[in-house]
Amino acid sequence: MAYFNWNDSVNLLSKLTPRRMWNATKVYTSYQLTKLTKKPVQWGYPVSVSFEPTTSCNLRCPECPSGLREFTRPTGMLKKDFFRETIDDIYKELLYLIFYFQGEPYLNQDFLEMVKYAHDKGIYTATSTNAHYLNDEKAKKTVESGLDRLIISIDGTTQDVYQQYRRGGKLDKVLEGARNIVKWKKELNSKTPFVFFQFLVVKPNEHQIDEIKRLAKEIGVDQVRFKTAQVYDYENDPNNLIPTINKYSRYKKDNNGVMHIKSGLNNHCWKLWHANVITWDGLVVPCCFDKDAVHRLGNLRMQSFKEVWNNDNYKQFRKELITSRKNIDICANCSEGLTVWED
Numbered sequence: 001m002a003y004f005n006w007n008d009s010v011n012l013l014s015k016l017t018p019r020r021m022w023n024a025t026k027v028y029t030s031y032q033l034t035k036l037t038k039k040p041v042q043w044g045y046p047v048s049v050s051f052e053p054t055t056s057c058n059l060r061c062p063e064c065p066s067g068l069r070e071f072t073r074p075t076g077m078l079k080k081d082f083f084r085e086t087i088d089d090i091y092k093e094l095l096y097l098i099f100y101f102q103g104e105p106y107l108n109q110d111f112l113e114m115v116k117y118a119h120d121k122g123i124y125t126a127t128s129t130n131a132h133y134l135n136d137e138k139a140k141k142t143v144e145s146g147l148d149r150l151i152i153s154i155d156g157t158t159q160d161v162y163q164q165y166r167r168g169g170k171l172d173k174v175l176e177g178a179r180n181i182v183k184w185k186k187e188l189n190s191k192t193p194f195v196f197f198q199f200l201v202v203k204p205n206e207h208q209i210d211e212i213k214r215l216a217k218e219i220g221v222d223q224v225r226f227k228t229a230q231v232y233d234y235e236n237d238p239n240n241l242i243p244t245i246n247k248y249s250r251y252k253k254d255n256n257g258v259m260h261i262k263s264g265l266n267n268h269c270w271k272l273w274h275a276n277v278i279t280w281d282g283l284v285v286p287c288c289f290d291k292d293a294v295h296r297l298g299n300l301r302m303q304s305f306k307e308v309w310n311n312d313n314y315k316q317f318r319k320e321l322i323t324s325r326k327n328i329d330i331c332a333n334c335s336e337g338l339t340v341w342e343d
Contacts, residue, residue, distance in 0.1 A: 005222060008194040011148055015095055015124045023047065023093040024274075031273040038267075040318040045093040045309055049274040050288060051086075051109040052101035053078045055280060059130055060167040062239045066102040073293050075103075078280040080110040082171055082300075086116055086278065089305050091121040099127040101277050102149075102291060106133035112145045119146030127217025128153060128198070130169060134182075142193065142218040143184045150193040152178055152221070155200045157211040163203040165241070175219065182220040196223035201248035215229045235259050261334075267325045269334075277310075284308045287319060289330040
């Protein structure tokens with residue numbers, strides 16, 4: 001199961017238009033100029049945007065603010081009219097749209113309708129789900145919506161192991177949902193969505209890595225990907241989640257036995273130039289590590305997206321990042337470049 005998938009890659013490239021290619025070129029060039037000059041330069045608009053369908057979730061995962069019900073910001077559902085207005089403003093430059101930030105997307109009853117709207121605009125669409133709501137009807141509608149990528153979070157191959165992280169979850173529901181999607185892709189003769197199991201490697205499940213590969217092959221999903229776990233209190237690891245297999249851990253101990261994050265915090269970050277996140281209620285935040293939307297760079301209820309992207313708040317944040325990234329709280333536990341491991 002290699003990282004590269006021909007059909008998925010061709011599908012993504014098919015979404016490129018001259019305008020999107022030119023926008024991506026401007027964004028990449030401005031990022032490289034920023035690294036070279038140490039001064040923030042921003043051209044173009046995001047290549048990728050994450051939209052939060054909801055903050056609600058049916059599970060209670062121990063390292064997730066949604067699962068722990070520990071948000072300080074309001075919970076709610078993304079409204080389709082607001083979503084459409086925003087997409088209408090940015091779709092000509094936008095290549096990739098992720099329907100996920102916090103929460104379980106399928107709890108939003110309008111979720112697949114919004115996917116279809118973005119699909120009809122020629123945008124590559126993706127989402128991540130715990131798959132508990134992929135009954136036969138929802139699976140069929142998912143394939144029909146034109147969704148391009150479906151990430152199914154599955155962190156164990158037996159119920160006792162799965163529920164140690166996915167608290168409140170039922171593994172048989174996840175497997176049933178995956179089988180439903182695979183079935184409807186075949187029945188509708190559809191190449192999309194590209195489906196992969198995402199296995200969050202933690203200490204309780206690291207012994208099941210080979211088994212999840214076998215299970216994925218049996219069901220017929222397209223790929224398995226392994227993700228390293230973000231642990232907020234990684235120095236103490238109170239939930240005993242940090243795996244013993246080094247390559248699947250974001251953290252390592254120094255010579256004194258103190259745990260540190262592996263990735264270095266260089267004073268630049270590609271995400272701040274090519275992507276961002278929009279919460280269900282219209283707040284614009286820099287990236288997916290700002291789970292509680294502390295760094296509110298704009299509000300789409302008050303400004304258009306393109307106005308926010310170039311406002312003073314964004315300029316100041318980019319300046320702080322290239323000056324002293326280590327002093328930005330959401331960067332302290334960042335794992336950019338260490339997040340996903342492939343088999």
